[in-house]
Amino acid sequence: MKFEDFGLSTAIMQAIATKGYVTPTPIQSQAIPVAMRGEDLLGSAETGSGKTAAFAIPVLHNLTEKGNPAKGQGRRIRALVIAPTRELSSQILDSFYAYGANTPLKFAAIYGGVPQSGQERALRNGADVVIATPGRLMDLINQRIVDLGHIEILVLDEADRMLDMGFLPDIRKIMSYIPKARQTLFFSATMPRNVQILADTLLNNPARINVEQPKGAAADRIEQSIFMVPQKDKGSFLVSYLGSESFNSAIVFTRTRHGADKVVMRLRRAKIYAEAIHGDKSQSARQRTLDGFRNRQVNVLVATDIAARGIDVDHITHVVNFDLPREADTYIHRIGRTARAGAKGKAVSFCDSSERSLLRAIEKMVNKKLPVVQPKFEFVPEAAPEKSEAPRSEPYRKVTPSRQVAAPRSSGSAPGDFPRRGSKNKSQKTKYNKFKSSGGGGGNSGGHRSSGD
Ligand code: AMP
Secondary structure (H helix, E strand, O other): OOHHHHOOOHHHHHHHHHHHHOOOOHHHHHHHHHHHHHOEEEEEEEOOHHHHHHHHHHHHHHHHOOOOOOOHHHOOOEEEOOOOHHHHHHHHHHHHHHOOOOOOOOOEEOOOOOHHHHHHHHHHOOOEEEOHHHHHHHHHHHOOOOOOOOEEEEEOOOHHHHHOOHHHHHHHHHHHOOOOOOEEEEOOOOOOOHHHHHHHHHHOOOOEEEEOOOHHHHHHHHHEEEEOOOOOHHHHHHHHHHHHHOOOOEEEOOOOOOHHHHHHHHHHHOOOOEEEEEOOOOHHHHHHHHHHHHOOOOOOOEEEEEHHHHOOOOOEEEEEEEOOOHHHHHHHHHHHOOOOOOEEEEEEEOOOOHHHHHHHHHHHHHHOOOOOOOOOOOOOOOOOOOOOOOOOOHHHHHHOOHHHOOOOOOOOOOOOOOOOOOOOHHHHHHHHHHHOOOOOOOOOOOOOOOOOO
């Protein structure tokens, strides 16, 4: 199947050509014709499969086929895309801008973590397609800034993750504002029972498209292995591991935000240029970090699961599970960050003996035993501090990030130019004090779940 076969308008075909796409991906081949006919769709596909274009292209097609939008105040929101995180929403917005560049349609994204005023302005100026996270959307609905009464097409993206994040009540509420007579496109990487139930309530006799089973093809290009590493040694082990590998860009997953910050500090001490991305960071900091990672200025991105969801960077060669995920299907999402666009990738997991049961659950899910390997590099665990020594958090307090930062690989900027953050600002001090009061070390295995929005 070729893009020409879909019968898309010249405006959209030109935009696809500008993106350099030659052939549709499997999800696009199956989803675009169905969605162009106005039918409901239940798609099981992961990020990286090309699913954004699989819904964005037919949405653009269907809206433009039905006539050009009214000007100014008469413009109404005609399509709504709901996505779990700010990052994913902003990536989806970029896709609409790209594929819809030659159409008269206007687009806006609304998500939390940034002031509302810019988003209000975009809505007032008229948007045909709105991409939104559930929380901020509900805020704007409650303030009567958003009117969903004229929605013709609804897209739910990464529905499983939205339910994991506890957005079901918001989604239900949002649905009550959307006309029943509409087209609904529903995407989820996995289809557990709660997702299936939601799909059943929202979809009307949908076409089912199951492109890639979670256990599927992408995983075949990923070399997966396990290192048994005590929790307390994982930081040093990570430094040795990355030192022994030739990697383009690596993403390291930790279970908690606090854990992510600690790993960044450890890597920077070893002159590996890392940045964290998680829900405690401001939206602008997250965006700056992502841009740096995309431009290869940041070599290692340390992320919590939710913040990393939907990150679409093709050159990630290594995924490191610093902590094993509590839910086995999260493992699939994590390793799917590598081996994109037909490339190969490596996914390694650092397993503490307390995480064996999580490993077994993952192996059950991927339906194979993952090889436990011995490191090919020399690894000397850091000695535990003497009683008289400073507490574990001390090195983090002493060494400021800007002094640890290695020179970015490909930028013309001086070492320490990126990120632009004060080395001893108030909030950082508070964070270090938090380290101290919580005892500092002890790994990331305990405690609070991370959240991205
Ligand atoms: P997604 O699953 O939507 O996050 O897309 C993953 C990546 O595939 C993005 O970098 C897209 O730009 C890219 N992509 C989407 N469709 C195609 C296509 N037909 N040909 C080549 N690349 C594509």
